[in-house]
Amino acid sequence: MTEPRVQPDPAFALLGLYEKALPEVYGYLLARCGDRVLAEELTSETFLGAVAACRKEHAPPVSTPWLIGVARHKLADHWRRAGREQRGLRLVHDAECDVEDPWDEQLDALRARQVLETLTVSHQAVLTLRYVDGLPVRDVAAHLGRTIHATEALLTRAKTAFRRSYQEEGRDA
Incomplete structure (x- = not known):
């Protein structure tokens, strides 16, 4: 009988990079939004999104620059959401x-x-x-x-x- 072949979870590569990349991702976001709480939330979203992306077929190699790119997308998503909320609250001339x-x-x-x-x-x-x-x-x-x-x-x-x-x-x- 042969041993079952188990594929390692690709997100483990992210786990190994987490401690090194966390300050850089957080610093990137904090420098752009200026709000500590928001930067922390977006950093969390970045790593959660990165885990999901790592598990997809043909995922890119995990690296700090790639995580900064994910963070940039999360920040842009935040701005889009906030913009929609703001447009719903008032009309801007x-x-x-x-x-x-x-x-x-x-x-x-x-x-x-x-x-x-x-x-x-x-x-x-x-x-x-x-x-x-x-x-x-x-x-x-x-x-x-x-x-x-x-x-x-x-x-x-x-x-x-x-x-x-x-x-x-x-x-x-």
Whole structure:
């Protein structure tokens, strides 16, 4: 009689990487959302999602960069959910954009973070993915589940709102 062949659970590879990757994944999320509780929740979702993904056929090799990619998707999912909730609660009127581009000047990082937190969730998401993560508009659109043209329009409105708030914050300081 032959021994039964048991396949090891692919999620064990993730378990071996957990202690090393946890601070990096958490740090990535905390730096982008600025909220410890939310970063902890998203980190948990990231690892749970990674376990499910590891068990699928043709799963990619488990690594810290792959986990950061999973975390980026979880953060984008959060922003989409929050955006839907926000749209359900109030109607946002978008102002017309000005010609001047504020991204040519140097920004104070702390003030920029404070201003970013005052913007709508969709504006936070598009600006963070584009300018903090450095993703091209095509990838930002894919993460947010939008068309490229809709993402470009959102990015224009977000930059306008950011510039307006950043300048007002500067005058108040």
